[in-house]
Amino acid sequence: MAATGTIPSSILIVGSGVFGLSTAYALAQRDAFQNSTITLLERLDFPAPDAASIDSSRIIRPDYADPAYAALMSEAHPHWRGDFGAEERYTEAGLCLVQDSTGDSGDDAAHYYLVKALENVKSRLGLRVGRREAGGQVEPMETPEYVARVTTSMGGDCGRRGYVNWTSGWADAEAGMRYMRQLVDGIGRVKFRTAEVARLHYGTDRVEGVELVGGERLSADLVVLATGAWMPKLVDLRGIASATGQVLAYIDITQEEQDRFGSNPTLLCETNGMFIIPPRDRVLKVARHGYGYANPTTIPHPECPGETITVSLPRTKYDDPNLNIAPEGDKACREYLAKCIPSLAARPWTHTRICWYSDTPTGDWLISYHPTYRNLFVATGGSGHAYKFLPVIGERIVDVVMREERDELGAELVKKWKWPAQRKEEDHVWTDDWRGGVKGMILDEELAKGEIGGSRSRL
Numbered sequence: 314m315a316a317t318g319t320i321p322s323s324i325l326i327v328g329s330g331v332f333g334l335s336t337a338y339a340l341a342q343r344d345a346f347q348n349s350t351i352t353l354l355e356r357l358d359f360p361a362p363d364a365a366s367i368d369s370s371r372i373i374r375p376d377y378a379d380p381a382y383a384a385l386m387s388e389a390h391p392h393w394r395g396d397f398g399a400e401e402r403y404t405e406a407g408l409c410l411v412q413d414s415t416g417d418s419g420d421d422a423a424h425y426y427l428v429k430a431l432e433n434v435k436s437r438l439g440l441r442v443g444r445r446e447a448g449g450q451v452e453p454m455e456t457p458e459y460v461a462r463v464t465t466s467m468g469g470d471c472g473r474r475g476y477v478n479w480t481s482g483w484a485d486a487e488a489g490m491r492y493m494r495q496l497v498d499g500i501g502r503v504k505f506r507t508a509e510v511a512r513l514h515y516g517t518d519r520v521e522g523v524e525l526v527g528g529e530r531l532s533a534d535l536v537v538l539a540t541g542a543w544m545p546k547l548v549d550l551r552g553i554a555s556a557t558g559q560v561l562a563y564i565d566i567t568q569e570e571q572d573r574f575g576s577n578p579t580l581l582c583e584t585n586g587m588f589i590i591p592p593r594d595r596v597l598k599v600a601r602h603g604y605g606y607a608n609p610t611t612i613p614h615p616e617c618p619g620e621t622i623t624v625s626l627p628r629t630k631y632d633d634p635n636l637n638i639a640p641e642g643d644k645a646c647r648e649y650l651a652k653c654i655p656s657l658a659a660r661p662w663t664h665t666r667i668c669w670y671s672d673t674p675t676g677d678w679l680i681s682y683h684p685t686y687r688n689l690f691v692a693t694g695g696s697g698h699a700y701k702f703l704p705v706i707g708e709r710i711v712d713v714v715m716r717e718e719r720d721e722l723g724a725e726l727v728k729k730w731k732w733p734a735q736r737k738e739e740d741h742v743w744t745d746d747w748r749g750g751v752k753g754m755i756l757d758e759e760l761a762k763g764e765i766g767g768s769r770s771r772l
């Protein structure tokens with residue numbers, strides 16, 4: 314580790330999202346690091362409201378086309394069903410994965426994903442196929458009528474075919490992160506500090522330290538960067554990982570509606586990336602897993618003083634309290650809500666949000682030592698699907714820090730997560746994913762197209 318083979322005596326983690334906080338938890342528990350100081354820097358007081366890991370809900374599912382992530386979920390799921398999911402942090406109401414067409418062309422990626430995911434949960438995870446009433450855990454839905462039966466309380470057209478996995482669910486994302494923080498605090502080994510890292514001090518083959526906003530410098534034997542979509546500010550990730558803005562819209566509902574929709578499965582349409590997570594506390598969320606918006610920003614080159622680079626970086630309500638979702642995103646959420654739950658079609662959003670993925674070209678995460686700076690480790694590239702692994706991902710990250718492969722899965726994950734040999738110039742080529750919306754949207758251009766009535770976001 315830290316390329317010297319010795320245990321670092323000081324470790325600085327930057328970023329308190331899923332990756333950073335779970336890494337702190339795993340480090341704090343390992344005997345090997347009992348004499349190391351562990352400091353976690355986070356730019357906002359925990360929980361940072363604009364972090365990808367902080368929201369009302371995140372889907373918890375083993376439904377992956379890629380067997381490695383499905384297998385990793387088998388490790389995480391028992392935790393969600395145990396202590397992580399206690400006190401209503403996890404609700405196992407099922408996940409209804411649908412397609413909006415019955416043909417195999419036009420949405421090949423969606424169809425491929427559905428077929429592979431179903432295959433994995435059946436054959437690799439051994440889930441029982443059949444109607445829920447008869448003890449089935451997974452129900453293939455071959456017709457629109459079958460989808461309508463499963464989603465009957467929504468009252469609309471929720472898809473043409475797909476399957477429902479009754480062993481999937483969703484988590485209260487912020488509550489899960491607060492629980493993880495409580496666990497870390499309980500160990501008493503991690504020093505937390507609210508401070509924003511302005512830049513890293515790069516030497517020829519190592520990072521000398523970090524500079525905080527305000528000028529203070531801190532050094533450590535090992536620096537773990539886990540700043541999510543903000544990462545390209547601190548390290549050159551062009552062609553490796555980039556920030557993409559995703560749209561979320563929330564509405565208030567009545568208690569009667571909460572009772573009607575509250576125990577629904579999550580609905581996720583692989584044709585257009587739209588999804589609806591069942592309501593909690595009379596708030597319902599509509600969102601899109603999309604190509605997202607890029608927010609090109611010219612900044613000083615993080616590694617080469619005097620040069621500049623243009624990279625996509627998050628813009629959030631913390632930067633601009635008046636930031637709304639763009640009209641095209643508003644329209645997509647509105648139309649999807651109207652189609653699936655017609656009774657809520659005209660209900661105004663109470664607030665909206667643009668939430669930022671750190672997207673990699675393949676959809677695999679980036680968990681690796683930096684190839685040039687030997688004491689710099691990066692844990693990012695969540696690509697819209699890392700939250701569900703909160704209970705276990707820290708252990709896997711620390712395995713990579715230690716250069717250990719505890720099992721076959723570990724060996725496979727290391728390959729997926731390694732620093733890529735080549736930077737990608739072309740568009741994303743997700744191999745285990747599908748996306749909705751239009752490719753190549755630029756945040757400012759979409760915002761400039763004006764506002765749609767009822768889309769004002771909460772300040």
Ligand SMILES: Cc1cc2nc3c(=O)[nH]c(=O)nc-3n(C[C@H](O)[C@H](O)[C@H](O)COP(=O)(O)OP(=O)(O)OC[C@H]3O[C@@H](n4cnc5c(N)ncnc54)[C@H](O)[C@@H]3O)c2cc1C
Pocket residue numbers: 327328329330331332333354355356357361363364365366367370371372373508509510511539540541542543544559560561600668669670671692693694695696697698699700701702
């Ligand atoms: C809209 C949306 C829906 C999603 N849905 C799902 C889902 O259903 N299921 C699922 O499994 N996953 C989902 N994900 C993905 C998952 O939430 C992310 O992959 C995961 O939360 C990423 O964690 P992170 O630690 O990389 O980033 P973050 O949670 O963003 O954490 C990064 C932290 O770094 C801090 N930081 C940034 N810059 C600095 C700096 N310079 N100095 C100090 N601190 C800094 C930030 O404040 C932030 O707290 C979704 C993500 C989004 C955005």
